[in-house]
Amino acid sequence: MPGDTTQSVWNEKKGSTAPSRKTGRRSWSLVSLYRKRSVWVHTILTIILGMVLWQVAAAHTSELVMVPLGAIWKAFLAAVKSGQLGNDFLASFQGFLIGLVLASAAGIVIGVVMATSKIVFDFVDPWVSAMYSTPLIALAPLFIVVFGIGLTAKVAVVITLAIFPVIINTAAGIRTTDRNLIECANSFGADRLQVFSKVLIPAAVPFIVTGLRLAVGRGLIGIVVAEFFGARAGLGHMVFNASQNFDTAGVWLGVFILAIIGMTLIKLMYRFERWIAPWRDFEVQ
Amino acid sequence: MARLRGPVREHTTDASTPRLEARSLCKTFTKRGNTLEALHDVSFSVAPGEFVALLGASGCGKTTLLRTVDGLEPITSGQLLINGEEEHTPGPDRGVVFQQDSLFPWRSVLKNVRMGLEFQRKPRKVASEQARRYIELVGLGGFEDHYPHELSGGMRQRANLARAFCIQPELLLMDEPFAALDAQTREIMQTELLRIWAETAGGTVLFVTHQIDEATFLSDRIVVLTARPGRIKEIVDVPFPRPRDLSIKRTPEFVAIVDRVWTMIEEEVRTAMGMTTSHDSVDDLEHTALPGNR
Numbered sequence: 041m042p043g044d045t046t047q048s049v050w051n052e053k054k055g056s057t058a059p060s061r062k063t064g065r066r067s068w069s070l071v072s073l074y075r076k077r078s079v080w081v082h083t084i085l086t087i088i089l090g091m092v093l094w095q096v097a098a099a100h101t102s103e104l105v106m107v108p109l110g111a112i113w114k115a116f117l118a119a120v121k122s123g124q125l126g127n128d129f130l131a132s133f134q135g136f137l138i139g140l141v142l143a144s145a146a147g148i149v150i151g152v153v154m155a156t157s158k159i160v161f162d163f164v165d166p167w168v169s170a171m172y173s174t175p176l177i178a179l180a181p182l183f184i185v186v187f188g189i190g191l192t193a194k195v196a197v198v199i200t201l202a203i204f205p206v207i208i209n210t211a212a213g214i215r216t217t218d219r220n221l222i223e224c225a226n227s228f229g230a231d232r233l234q235v236f237s238k239v240l241i242p243a244a245v246p247f248i249v250t251g252l253r254l255a256v257g258r259g260l261i262g263i264v265v266a267e268f269f270g271a272r273a274g275l276g277h278m279v280f281n282a283s284q285n286f287d288t289a290g291v292w293l294g295v296f297i298l299a300i301i302g303m304t305l306i307k308l309m310y311r312f313e314r315w316i317a318p319w320r321d322f323e324v325q
Numbered sequence: 326m327a328r329l330r331g332p333v334r335e336h337t338t339d340a341s342t343p344r345l346e347a348r349s350l351c352k353t354f355t356k357r358g359n360t361l362e363a364l365h366d367v368s369f370s371v372a373p374g375e376f377v378a379l380l381g382a383s384g385c386g387k388t389t390l391l392r393t394v395d396g397l398e399p400i401t402s403g404q405l406l407i408n409g410e411e412e413h414t415p416g417p418d419r420g421v422v423f424q425q426d427s428l429f430p431w432r433s434v435l436k437n438v439r440m441g442l443e444f445q446r447k448p449r450k451v452a453s454e455q456a457r458r459y460i461e462l463v464g465l466g467g468f469e470d471h472y473p474h475e476l477s478g479g480m481r482q483r484a485n486l487a488r489a490f491c492i493q494p495e496l497l498l499m500d501e502p503f504a505a506l507d508a509q510t511r512e513i514m515q516t517e518l519l520r521i522w523a524e525t526a527g528g529t530v531l532f533v534t535h536q537i538d539e540a541t542f543l544s545d546r547i548v549v550l551t552a553r554p555g556r557i558k559e560i561v562d563v564p565f566p567r568p569r570d571l572s573i574k575r576t577p578e579f580v581a582i583v584d585r586v587w588t589m590i591e592e593e594v595r596t597a598m599g600m601t602t603s604h605d606s607v608d609d610l611e612h613t614a615l616p617g618n619r
């Protein structure tokens with residue numbers, strides 16, 4: 041029975057003990073329902089657990105550090121009602137999106153050029169690697185000095201943070217293309233352009249998407265920090281303002297919203313990776 | 326079944342010109358000052374429409390020879406003539422089935438098979454149509470939209486065959502295409518190959534293998550190479566009429582040829598494995614090395 045085999049493979053992956061044949065057949069429907077939906081069950085349980093722990097911790101710490109979830113919820117409703125939250129969200133999102141798009145486009149182009157020219161690679165790679173591992177976020181105040189308070193500075197910070205993983209992954213993807221495939225294309229009469237567009241680029245796509253996923257995470261940090269140092273609106277601005285006013289609920293509200301945005305984006309990027317490279321057997325993250 | 330093609334490219338050369346001719350071909354690899362002679366003074370020719378097997382111990386230079394014929398590897402000295410002309414680059418007149426898995430993982434079966442036509446900038450519709458015919462021919466009908474990782478090893482090799490056949494090459498180069506398959510699948514693929522070859526009005530085939538019975542079953546002639554550096558040890562005629570089916574493998578004539586080639590190659594395998602010919606080791610070797618070849 042084909043269903044049997046998939047079930048048992050699934051079992052091994054999750055490391056749960058396989059039920060013996062007899063009992064497995066008996067309690068089939070309940071067990072299989074739990075198995076199918078177990079991710080959801082576990083997710084909901086862990087969220088509830090987290091909320092309980094939060095409330096306990098909040099009850100035992102200063103109001104200046106943690107506040108009960110109810111207070112954060114109230115702050116949320118107030119911010120939505122006043123329209124402030126929507127404004128801040130849009131302001132951040134705009135800077136983030138422009139920065140990310142520019143960083144992706146430029147990063148891919150630079151990565152491709154690096155990977156296809158050895159001289160360019162030798163000259164550029166040390167700098168790219170150095171800048172990737174440096175916490176460039178420290179430069180954010182300088183960007184404000186150069187570009188002034190506003191969108192340009194935010195975009196510049198996002199680009200600075202987001203571009204390097206894209207460059208590095210694009211170049212790596214192209215450079216690690218299976219030599220056998222390149223040779224196979226050559227053997228079937230591909231010219232240089234065809235090898236590039238039909239072998240190197242497709243082979244690099246999964247790497248590029250991984251680079252983009254990293255860029256999303258770093259870009260989010262970039263936008264928030266840029267807004268800390270100088271902005272008239274934005275989620276980072278909101279968190280900063282709240283902390284200046286000892287509005288702990290406001291700070292946590294901003295952090296929670298950022299966390300949810302970050303998680304959603306990363307999840308979407310994983311989806312995107314799987315959609316764009318269905319031939320790759322993705323392990324569950 | 327309707328023939329899928331007649332002669333493809335017209336050549337001014339007459340029928341007596343061999344499709345492939347190697348004259349004193351030598352190939353030496355140089356790496357960091359070390360030289361390694363892979364092929365030494367190899368001369369042989371393959372007539373149009375002929376199926377020639379290239380047989381030799383592991384590491385004797387079979388793949389290297391095939392790669393030089395395809396134009397992926399330059400030769401060091403000697404001559405390599407294709408239709409009487411020296412060729413140094415890969416061309417659409419030669420199709421290859423590689424030893425290692427070389428389907429493009431991001432392309433479906435259909436897109437893999439039509440790849441060669443795509444590189445020749447044939448219209449997509451024409452290319453797809455032709456690819457479909459060859460997919461059908463190798464028995465993969467219905468799997469056009471599957472990705473290579475969704476196929477079994479045998480199916481992948483069929484797709485590889487279809488891809489090579491699809492460019493309708495005059496010269497088909499195959500490098501141990503069935504080596505990774507289990508024994509039963511391999512036998513089936515051997516008959517399948519002969520069937521496809523016959524139905525496509527056969528190009529010329531150069532087929533690398535280290536399986537003596539595979540070479541005997543498939544080919545018109547077997548070129549036996551020595552251990553490295555590969556030289557021609559002997560060229561054996563295989564006179565069985567076509568079409569052939571697996572039952573000929575049990576005829577005394579077949580067994581006689583396999584035996585003859587085996588004694589020829591035994592010494593070479595020994596050399597390749599760094600053994601000397603001594604009487605004690607004969608029995609050992611016969612039971613351990615190359616099982617299934619006798």
Ligand SMILES: Nc1ncnc2c1ncn2[C@@H]1O[C@H](COP(=O)(O)OP(=O)(O)OP(=O)(O)O)[C@@H](O)[C@H]1O
Nearest residue numbers: 354356361363382383384385386387388389390535
């Ligand atoms: N690119 C290369 N650079 C250096 N040496 C090489 C290269 N390719 C092959 N060789 C050497 O040439 C010799 C012949 O290799 P080849 O791959 O042609 O053997 P083969 O007969 O196909 O073996 P097998 O049956 O195991 O596939 C080997 O000793 C190998 O190490």
Ligand SMILES: [Mg+2]
Nearest residue numbers: 387388424500
């Ligand atoms: Mg080989």
